[in-house]
Amino acid sequence: MEAFHNDYPPTLSREQLDHITNTIKDWTIAHGLAVRPPNEFLSSSQDPQGVAAISAPVTLFPSLFPSRCFSEAIAIQQAYNELYARIAMDEEWLGKIIQELVEVDDFIRELWQIHERVKKDGYVQALQLGLFRSDYMVDISNNSVPQIKQVEFNTISSSFGGLSTQVAALHKYLFDSQLYNTAHYLNASSLPPNDATTTLAEGLATAHLTYASKGRKEYPLCVLFVVQEGEKNIFDQRVLEYVLQAKSIPTFRLSFASTMQHITVTNNTDRVLLYTPAHAPASKFEVSVVYLRSTYTPSDFISESDWDARYHLERSAAIKCPSILTHLAGSKKVQQVLATPSSPYLDKFLDKEKADQVRKSFTAIYPLDDSEAGRKAKAIAIDSAKCQSYVLKPQREGGGNNIYRAAIPPFLQSLGDEAKWKGHILMELIEPPPQKNSIFRGGLLKSGEIITELGVFGTCLWSSDGQKIIYNTNAGYLLRTKGRESEEGGVAAGFxxxxxxCLVDI
Structure with a gap:
């Protein structure tokens, strides 16, 4: 893998580095490639009005990525979209898997109970929308041809579509402005455009228009983003709103914590979701699509009223992105059930050609239960030598949740009851090729060895009535990069x- 390491990125003088970093500072703010500053960078007392914004953490150069691996990841996204849509449609199959988690995971249990309550009431909306992201790393562990291996599949709040589009444009601008020294990898064809912003927004627009086509409405329609309080990654979300507004689709933001103050669900059999904006209390909108950029973590649910809010959103006629079943389909346990060697379940949801394509992207994942595979995995997980090539994952989204290598045995022991272990999965670590780059974060530039993770976005609209997929497409990509010494890679989590x-032939 010499091409990944020795002669890239091109060497820049101190004067060139100063010039390029100053250009990045200006370009990122001018184009909304920004985040609200973390508290450790700028305290609330220093910015009491919350008006400050800083450049999002970005790399100085586009990172090398094998062209064939990139093409394969893009090519299988629609099959992955279909797979998870069909899992969400199969409540019986999904329910059997989730029941294993309900016994040991309070958060999963609460979500499942909401689904059961709504099922008892009777679901009034058959349409479901997924804005998905499938994450991969390039694996070179077999010392031959690099292969993409899936890290995880995200079914809720798949972030950085908006900002990733801008990073691709930033790197193209720096290249076109001749701010990179000559490097034979860098050329116009090696820097593909990234249309994640427009295609993700198109998925939301498609769901909105499908909802609107069902008949005359008493109130104007809107798309409602339900977000976390104090969101730092706000510009990534805002850009999707702006695209929808440009399509003449009214779009609003509502913090999940204040949901019940601004929504009502009509008492008739239609259960229409109505939204009254705080800034326009005389107005009412019928919500066509609820886009959840929150509710994926237990910390979003502070009180019982928060669980009531999630229940009312779920029981309403609005199209949910995602529904609770779709949210739960993204559990690590589902990924494990599909990817455990010799698992038969992938063929249940996809035809042979698609199943074979998806299966090639799996890495080995094991349960920590009393099955034969589970017992073998437990033996690995408690062995301080054998676990060095593994990561332990809980059923959580967002960065900072995973347990790596030597930390696995003491973590499992800290859980006490071994029955709680089955709330986690054990996954073989993927061995990516080493390369170098520089990361610009918080005004500072740090250079060294890095590893990258590719996320491929997809959008899918389906109906549980008749098991019909209505809309299914790719939606751009995200490349996240971290220092090789870092275990976690979440951008919002600070890693x-x-x-x-920069596509290369290997």
Missing amino acids: GAIDSV
Whole structure:
């Protein structure tokens, strides 16, 4: 893998580095490639009005990525979209898997109970929308041809579509402005455009228009983003709103914590979701699509009223992105059931050609239960030598949740009851090729060895009535990069940076 390491990125003088970093500072703010500053960078007392914004963490150069691996990841996204849509449609199959988690995971249990309550009431909306992201790393562990291996599949709040589009444009601008020294990898064809912003927004627009086509409405329609309080990654979300507004689709933001103050669900059999904006209390809108950029973590649910809010959103006629079943389909346990060697379940949801394509992207994942595979995995997980090539994952989204290598045995022991272990999965670590780059974060530039993770976005609209997929497409990509010494890679969690690909032939 010499091409990944020795002669890239091109060497820049101190004067060139100063010039390029100053250009990045200006370009990122001018184009909304920004985040609200973290508290450790700028305290609330220093910015009491919350008006400050800083450049999002980005790489100085686009990182090298094998062209064939990139093409394969893009090519299988629609099959992955279909797979998870069909899992969400199969409540019986999904329910059997989730029941294993209900016994040991309070958060999963609460979500499942909401689904059962709504099922008892009777679901009034058959349409479901997914804005998905499938994450991969390039694996070179077999010392032959690099292969993409899936890290995880995200079914809720798949972030950085908006900012990743801008990073690709930033790197293209720096290249076109001749701010990179000559490097034979860098050329116009090696820097593919990234249309994640427009295609993700198109998925939301498609769901909105499908809802609107069902008949005359008493109130104007809107798309409602339900977000976390104090969101730092706000500009990534805002850009999707702006695209929808440009399509003449009214779009509003509502913090999940204040949901019940601004929504009502009509008492008739239609259960229409109505939204009254705080800034326009005399107005009412019928919500066509609820886009959840929150509710994926237990910390979003502070009180019982928060669970009531999630229940009312779920029981309403609005199209949910995602529904609770779709949210739960993204559990690590589902990924494990599909990817455990010799698992038969992938063929249940996809035809042979698609199943074979998806199966090639799996890495080995094991349960920590009393099955034969589970017992073998437990033996690995408690062995301080054998676990060095593994990561332990809980059923959580967002960065900072995973347990790596030597930390696995003491963590499992800290859980006490061994029955709680089955709330986690054990996954073989993927061995990516080493390369170098520089990360610009918080005004500072740090250079060294890095590893990258590719996320491929997809959008899918389906109906549980008749098991019909209505809309299914790719939706751009995200490349996240972190220092090789870092275990976690979440950008919002403070571990990684947003990147773009420089395609190379290996």
